[in-house]
Every structure is written in structure tokens, then in C-alpha cells.
Amino acid sequence: MSVTRRDLLVGGVGLVAGASVAVPFLLPKYHFDRRPKRSRVAILNVDQYSPKLENILQAALQLFPIDVASKTVVLKPNLVDYLPGDAINTHPSLVLAAAECFRRLGAKSVLVAEGPGHQRDMQLVLSQSGYEDCLRSGRIRFVDLNRAELVRTRLRASYTGMKQLWLSRTVLEADFLVSMPKVKAHHWSGVTLSMKNMFGIVPGMRYGWPKNILHWRGIQQSILDVCATVPINFVIADGIVAMEGNGPVSGTPRQLGKIVLSNDPVAADATCARLMGFEPNRVPHIREASRFLGNSSDAAIDHAGERLIPPEIPFEVVPDWRYLHYSE
Amino acid sequence: MTRSDCAITRGHVTSNELLRGRLLDELTRRQLPSGGWATSTTSKQAALETACLAALALGLRSDAAHRVQDFLLRVQNPNGSWPAFVGDDPDGGWVTSLALIALRDYVPGIPARLRGFHWLLKFAGKESNWLWKWKFRTTDRHVRFDPDKYGWPWFPDTVSWVVPTGFAILALNQVPCSCGDLGQTPHRVKLGIEMLIDRACPSGGWNAGNGVVYGAPLSPHLDDTAIALLALSGKKEVPPIQRAVQWLENPAQGLRAPWSVAWTILALAAHRRPVESQLACLRSLPDLFAVEDTSTLAVMCLALDYRDTLSAFGVAI
Numbered sequence A: 001m002s003v004t005r006r007d008l009l010v011g012g013v014g015l016v017a018g019a020s021v022a023v024p025f026l027l028p029k030y031h032f033d034r035r036p037k038r039s040r041v042a043i044l045n046v047d048q049y050s051p052k053l054e055n056i057l058q059a060a061l062q063l064f065p066i067d068v069a070s071k072t073v074v075l076k077p078n079l080v081d082y083l084p085g086d087a088i089n090t091h092p093s094l095v096l097a098a099a100e101c102f103r104r105l106g107a108k109s110v111l112v113a114e115g116p117g118h119q120r121d122m123q124l125v126l127s128q129s130g131y132e133d134c135l136r137s138g139r140i141r142f143v144d145l146n147r148a149e150l151v152r153t154r155l156r157a158s159y160t161g162m163k164q165l166w167l168s169r170t171v172l173e174a175d176f177l178v179s180m181p182k183v184k185a186h187h188w189s190g191v192t193l194s195m196k197n198m199f200g201i202v203p204g205m206r207y208g209w210p211k212n213i214l215h216w217r218g219i220q221q222s223i224l225d226v227c228a229t230v231p232i233n234f235v236i237a238d239g240i241v242a243m244e245g246n247g248p249v250s251g252t253p254r255q256l257g258k259i260v261l262s263n264d265p266v267a268a269d270a271t272c273a274r275l276m277g278f279e280p281n282r283v284p285h286i287r288e289a290s291r292f293l294g295n296s297s298d299a300a301i302d303h304a305g306e307r308l309i310p311p312e313i314p315f316e317v318v319p320d321w322r323y324l325h326y327s328e
Numbered sequence B: 001m002t003r004s005d006c007a008i009t010r011g012h013v014t015s016n017e018l019l020r021g022r023l024l025d026e027l028t029r030r031q032l033p034s035g036g037w038a039t040s041t042t043s044k045q046a047a048l049e050t051a052c053l054a055a056l057a058l059g060l061r062s063d064a065a066h067r068v069q070d071f072l073l074r075v076q077n078p079n080g081s082w083p084a085f086v087g088d089d090p091d092g093g094w095v096t097s098l099a100l101i102a103l104r105d106y107v108p109g110i111p112a113r114l115r116g117f118h119w120l121l122k123f124a125g126k127e128s129n130w131l132w133k134w135k136f137r138t139t140d141r142h143v144r145f146d147p148d149k150y151g152w153p154w155f156p157d158t159v160s161w162v163v164p165t166g167f168a169i170l171a172l173n174q175v176p177c178s179c180g181d182l183g184q185t186p187h188r189v190k191l192g193i194e195m196l197i198d199r200a201c202p203s204g205g206w207n208a209g210n211g212v213v214y215g216a217p218l219s220p221h222l223d224d225t226a227i228a229l230l231a232l233s234g235k236k237e238v239p240p241i242q243r244a245v246q247w248l249e250n251p252a253q254g255l256r257a258p259w260s261v262a263w264t265i266l267a268l269a270a271h272r273r274p275v276e277s278q279l280a281c282l283r284s285l286p287d288l289f290a291v292e293d294t295s296t297l298a299v300m301c302l303a304l305d306y307r308d309t310l311s312a313f314g315v316a317i
Helices: A005-026 A053-061 A092-104 A122-129 A131-137 A196-201 A212-216 A219-229 A265-275 A284-289 A319-324 B016-029 B048-058 B063-074 B095-102 B107-122 B130-138 B162-172 B180-198 B222-231 B239-249 B258-270 B276-284 B294-304 B306-312
Strands: A039-045 A072-077 A109-114 A141-144 A150-154 A164-168 A176-180 A182-186 A190-192 A234-244 A252-262 A301-303
Touching (some): A039 A053, A053 A252, A072 A092, A072 A196, A092 A109, A092 A176, A092 A234, A131 A141, A176 A196, A182 A252, A190 A196, A190 A265, A190 A319, A212 A219, A219 A284, A234 A265, A265 A284, A265 A301, B016 B048, B016 B276, B016 B294, B048 B063, B048 B095, B048 B294, B063 B095, B063 B107, B095 B107, B107 B162, B107 B180, B162 B180, B180 B222, B222 B239, B222 B258, B239 B258, B258 B276, B276 B294, B294 B306
Parallel strands (some): A039 A301, A072 A176, A109 A141, A176 A234
Antiparallel strands (some): A150 A164, A182 A190, A234 A252
């Protein structure tokens, strides 16, 4: 068989076209490696929300080399809505305790910031969830991230294909960002922990209620792009009363009795997932984040608090996520 | 108005007119040099939702009103839509509906409004496309809704939601003629109304637009319900609408949220229900002049003058 110049030309064009289609899928979608060599996690056994939280947290924070002296600390809780009796929000007493602790550690200012995904009436959520009273008693400023001043921000990973997002100046200018998730199963993303909690920094004013573009671009992909762009400096996860089943809103409260602290959001989320009875690397965004944002392997995590003991009965999840269970 | 009507007791203003006057003063004080308003006292970034609500609250009479109308004309996108805030990308979004309502009586704004109406008629939820309709009928059925009934999204490339659809219906009800593309208006309004009714929560009322997810019924929200009811004020006899009105008349005890109370007043008035208790609730809320969110300040003004506001929204009472 003879190969003509025409065959070579056609073959070459085909090769270039094939490569141009395939290469974007093969190249990594992150542009840096922020993983620490070792990550530190502290699991605290705490049975209930009480005034003792502040002392417990104060002691636990000393297990970490935290320097917030003269810095602006932004606490980002998971504040979704208010349904009586449901465990959908980070408990306000934990947020208040964290604010007091960071003040004692010398923070210049501590503020709480959140942008709920569905509720447009921030004042309603604050008043009915108990946050308003806590914020007032602790003299803590609150920033509604759905309506705060926005800055065009270039994304530092390319999982969604979006080049930029408009994000709040409050979060971008924070010296020390603390993600304070509620430990919950989530019907769209498997789990909602410190990284998924960052959806709250995406402003409703620009992306709507809910922030539907993040769903269309892929929830797991959006979590990775947002967390690559806005680093989480510390995690305080509220797992005292967690949520299983059809979270983040319609699930069932579950007494877990844990607070999880970490200087690495991936390590925090992997640990919380294990505490829920899940294999963390089966959660797509945790697995992918462990390639560049932090450590999910327990071998790379130093446990400074209680031992990690997975539950005898794992958290319930909607059927699409049952493969998260170790036994599946 | 009697002297006692004007009394301010324990920090609460007891007259609607007096309270509204003072809130309007505060609103005017917060106007930016550009003629727009930022969402809060801590920002200088003019936001369109806030500016439109403030323009509606001010009416046509003041210098501040003329400045905001000029501002709205200046910041319109080349494609006829309006941005979410000054400096935003030029794609446009749901606030276009609010801008069209805010400019309703402004003669120099007629060409801008026509371009805005044309854009709004082209703007639709993603489920209006056959491919996504098929997806929601076959592989993606966790949220209960009928993709044949679509309305308007918040921003391009997403699906329809309750609040943008409610405001789009209110805006399109004010389309001045049926010439050219504007002839599609009745069809889009009809589809939008069907979409709102389809997305109602099983217990009555609306939230953002997900009534049932993974088989679980979700709870309604006051403001979303109120805005949907404003858009559906011509359909008072439909059972889901009657259920929503009943739900709105019985809010949670101790409600301390002026934004939701104000929208509730407007919706109940649109459905010819008494609003005195809600007005009293609004007047009794503390620190109203210090409310940081300027959109809330504007909506309170609108609620306290609900007859004129409903007229501006094209709702007959």
C-alpha cells in the first residue's frame, strides 16, 4: 500500500484535531499544588450545645499553630434556612464560641459571613435561626454575602470551564477564612462539609437563588473551582447534631457528638466523611481535591484529638450515593 | 391625620404615612452620586435590584426619582437587558423585569423599555429547549416539575425560578402593544403562570422553585410566595393560589423580618385581604431606619403605600 502526500496531510490534520479535543480532558485542571506534607485534625467529643463550647474550643485551638494576631477573621457558617427542630444550620452557639476564641487569640476583627442558597430574606433566617441574638450578644458584625460588594475574580482551577466568578470583597480580603460547616449528607453532592460550604460565598445577587449556574456547571466541579480560588485557612465542623438522609434540608437529625477542627479542608472533610461511615475518596470532590488542595489519606493526617472511630451504622444517604458506604 | 396618628411611641412610628416619609428620607440620603443605590450602607457598588425598588418607592415626584431613572437608562446593556450591578458582565438578567416596571411612566425611557421587552421575551429557562426538556423527563427526575411549563431564570443558561418568573409576568403585563415579536407576550405570560402554579409547594405557597425534591416536600418562603401571588393576582380562584394566600395570612409568631412582612402586605392587598395586622407588625419592628439592607428599606416604603405600589406593578385592587 502506498501512502500519498494527501494521505499524510489528511492523517496529520486528523491527528491534530483529535489531540486538540483530547488534550483538554487529559491535562490537569488545577494549576498549583497546595497540599501540606502533613495535615492536622482534632476530633472533639461534644454531646451538646452549651456555654462550655467556648472553653472546649479554646483548648482545642491550642493544638494548632494558629496565628491570627492583628488579622481579620471571617467565619463562614452553613446557614441555609430555618425549619424548627431540624439540624440544617451550623449551630449559632458554636459560631459565637469560635468568634470569642479568635478574639482571644488576638484577631483584629472577627465577622460572620454567609449567603444562603435559597432564602433571600437574610434577616428572617438570622432572627429565626437564633443567629441574631448570638451576633448581638457577641457584638459580631454579619455580612450578607448574597448582596455584598463584588469583585471579578479569576478562577484558579478549570473544572467548570468558567474563567471567573464575581465574589464578595469581604471574603477575598479576609486574612483568615474559617469554614464552619454542618456535617450533613447531601442529595446532590454526597456530603456537604467544609468545601461544599463554600458555595455560600457565591453571591445570589449575581448568580440567583439558588446559585443555579454552579449546578449546571457541575456541583463537584464548582466546589473544586471555588475552593481552589478562595483558600480555606481553618475548619471547625459542627457534627454535634449532624444530618443524614435527604440533606441538606430534608434529612434527619443524627446525634454524632463530634466537632472536627483542621488546618486542611480536605483532611477535615475526609475525616468527617469517615465519621459518617463513608469512604472519603468515593466523594468525587474530596478525591480530586486530594490531588492539589489537601490530604484525604488518613496516613497523611496527624490526629491531635480523639481517635477516629467510624460508626457502626453509617449515615443514611439517598440511593444515588449508597456507594459511599465502606461496605458497598 | 391627627396629632395622635403621628405619635412616635417607644421608638415605633404609629402612622403609615409618617413612617413612610421618614423611610423615604433615609432612602434618599443613601442615594449614590451616580443616581443608583448600593445594597447596603457599607458598599458603594450600585445594584440594580435596589435601584429599581428605590425608584418605585420614590415614584415620579422627586429629584432623586429623576436621577435614578436617568441612571437606569445609562446602565442598560447593549442587548436591551439590565446588569445585576454596575460593572457586571453585559449578559443581563432578571432585574431587567424590575427596571422595565420602574421606568413605566418615564417618557424618555420608552425606547429603552421596548428593547428591554424584546430581550425579556427571548430570555427563558433552559428547560424551554427540547434537549433539556427531554433530560428532565427521562434521566433527571429528582425535582418534581413539568418542564413543558417554563418561565424565566435569574440569569442566562439556567432553569426557571419563581421570583424572576413572577417579576417577568408583572413586567410583560405592561407591554404597550402586540406589534412584531411582542405578539408572543400572551403566550409567554400564560406559560409563566402555568409554571408558577406547577412549582407550588404541596403545603401551599412557594419557595425558590423546588416544591418536592427526592420525594420530600419542601417548605414555602414568605417573600417568594408573595412575589408569585403578585404575578398571579388575576387568578384568585385557582386552588393553589387560594392555599398560598391562606398560608401567607398566618405567618410564624414573632416574625421580625421587615423584607418578608413588606412583601406579604403587598401580596395580601393584591388579593383583597386585610393587611392592617401586617402593617401594625411592620410599624412595630425596631430600628427600621437603621436597616442596613437598602432594598429592604425600599420595599418597606412600597408596602406602606401599597395602593400606589400595586398600581405601579399593574395589579388592580
